[in-house]
Amino acid sequence: MRRVVITGIGAVTPLGLDAATTWSNLAAGNSGVGPLTVFDCTGFPVRIAGQVRDFDPARRLPATAKWRHLSRAGQFGVAAAAEALAAAGAVASGPPGDACGVAMGGSVGRPDLRLLVDIGRARETTGRADVFERQAPSLTLTGNQNLPVAAMARILGATGPMVGISTACSGSGHAIGEAYRLIQEGDADLMLAGGYDSLTSWLDVLGFSLLGALATGYEDDPTRASRPFDSTRSGFVLGEGAVAFVLEELESARRRDAPILAEILGYAATLNAWRITDSPPDGNGAVQVMEGAIAESGVGADGIDYVVAHGTSTPGNDESETVAIKKVFGDDAYRLLVSSPKSMAGHLTAAGAALNVLAAVGAIRNSLVPPTINHETPGRGLDLDYVPRTARPAAVRAALINAFAFGGTNTSLVIGGAP
Template sequence: MRRVAITGIGAVTPVGNDAGTTWNALREGRSGVGRITVFDASSFAVRIAGMVKDFDAASAIPDPALRRNLSRPGAFGVAAALEALADAGLPGGGDYHPAQRGVSVGATVGRPALDEMAEIFHRLRESLPLYRQPIEHVLERDQNTPAAAIARAGGCAGPMVGVSTACTASGHALGEAYRIVQEGEARMMLAGGYDSLISWLDVLGFSLLGALTTDHADEPQRASRPFSDDRSGFVLGEGAVMFVLEDLESARARGAHIHAEIVGYAATMNAYRMTDPPPDGGGVSLAMAQALEDAGLPPSEVGYIAAHGTSTPGNDICETKAIKDVFGAHAQRVAVSSVKSMIGHLTAAAAGAGLLGALGVLRTGYAPPTINLDRPDPALDLNYVANAAQAIDTDTVMVNAFAFGGTNACLILRKDTP
């Protein structure tokens, strides 16, 4: 089996429109949560989200052919992919044969806007002729459109994976890309996720589920509070985080900078409830244990966990219980933090954001904080890196991702070693 390196990172997030700016904000504990501006949310119970700011698609994606028919989250994804390719020193895919380059992305499946659906239902009810939608509108909603643009940017004619497993999607996409390179089906993969569910329909839907917090509406930056005793739901976010994965031997041969090596991956199901995680840890524990087994590492090797950490009562209890079950006594020594406290929940791109933070730990020796952790939950007693970055010395990190429906993914990364 081939070893797999991460050689490129790109990001568009609520705290920065590139990977470097995003990491600096995360390390400093700066929040990107604010008032929703993409629609009028003044009459909604939830009026805040982690929104991307000052993003100009034309500047981020200079080639008009790549920008054509992209949705808002799709443009985030293509921009992040271009940055990742540049960071890897592989513009256009470099010298790899096109058949040896692939794409693996996590994203929410596109759907018509609610006003379009309402118009269709009205016409059906009134026996009126249906209008013909412009093809560009259809393409903007197609999940394959951004993936195709990413493939074109990287000259990728090899494996293509599209994943839509809600908030685990980019974790699954990265894991599948890891397997593809590991098994020799490709030598380079562009992998990660992009999403934006900040629409009035999605905000309303998540609100009806009771998943979004309505607290701190007048102090948006204090609203996302993972592991806190007064947490009451998550904050929606948007953005994209993309990575270049390469066969480690090939990356070294061309003199690439190695951000980290992926050494383990696992995916599981809870088989529990659609919207609630199992309080006993369930499939979350299994995913972490299997990822460690895949990596051939004991839990004591892990010094940092990029937690899923949504700020919902159930998730934070489940994840903490799972960490204790898998790590035993070492659970009290490992640093655990959630970048969602600063950027909100990037849904299909969430695991990519956690991975970006984990790579920052390996590079700088500092764990990003969980901000707004002013009142620790007495039932949650791990080191959640409260409110300020924490210096840690570790060569191994874990990234967790979970989702509605019960899907779980876990990745293990190590510093590059000969």
């Protein structure tokens, strides 16, 4: 089976507008959660988020008028992709276009309901039927899930596989895993993979609030809101952003002297078939997906030193994931370092798994495991080493990356050091 390595990383996150800054803030335990300013959230039950700030599309996106139709999430994704490709030198010296492809996780675009309400009111007020016709046709493009992926393919010059995946919070985990499979099986030599998302809209904030999924009561102290595995955790914090990777067949990367940052060793995907929004208390689904990725990696459970947890800060998920880790690793679970980047960035939804991969690569390359900030008093039964509050120096041979989503979809990846 062909070996797959990571040769470039790009990021636009609440922790930084590039991969290096994002990693630096992860390692430092800095929070990117703050007041939500994407829309006027006066009167909303939640008014905080892990929001990307000071992002200038004119500076970060290719100077091509065709990209002007990108959504907010799509802009983050294309910027992260361009950074990853530049870091890998993939555009200048990569394989031919038909050997290159793109696989990205993202949310399916949907109409702006406020815009539709405004149009309806305008029709009632004016009595004119051409209100719809006077809307910009580009609105259709802005909501198209494939547009950002196509933009990335154009930058790379890729004419090989193009995959857009929408599996909620595991989307980028699936995208990276499927890109890994395509290279493994010889369908591509290089894949741009990762995820992008921005569910910081009024509809998403209101919807998740009504579900009771978001942390409340932290408007005066937003950085303390995301508290994975802590006894006082009350819900997750919405985030936004994008993280992209260049995945490449090992010998192809060596031939062009590309920087080899890490190797993908294993991947698995499962479905809980339980409830839409909850993780099963017995860890079912998560157990199988972790076991599958570890088995494929060949490193064995005793070769994993770090688990980058899904760690959402919701009561059910954190308990279920901890139970699953204990079932997979047995007594060895207490040796592991387990931490959640969501404690700092919030939940990047479809891009969340990709941020976890960035944390894993950083930990392996720097022998430093990012912390779980705001972890002060362990919750009942949550007795693993969650690297509370401060990063931990540690040699990491291999890391297991988890992503579990609404709908019950799960992915796990195993990442090792550069061969």
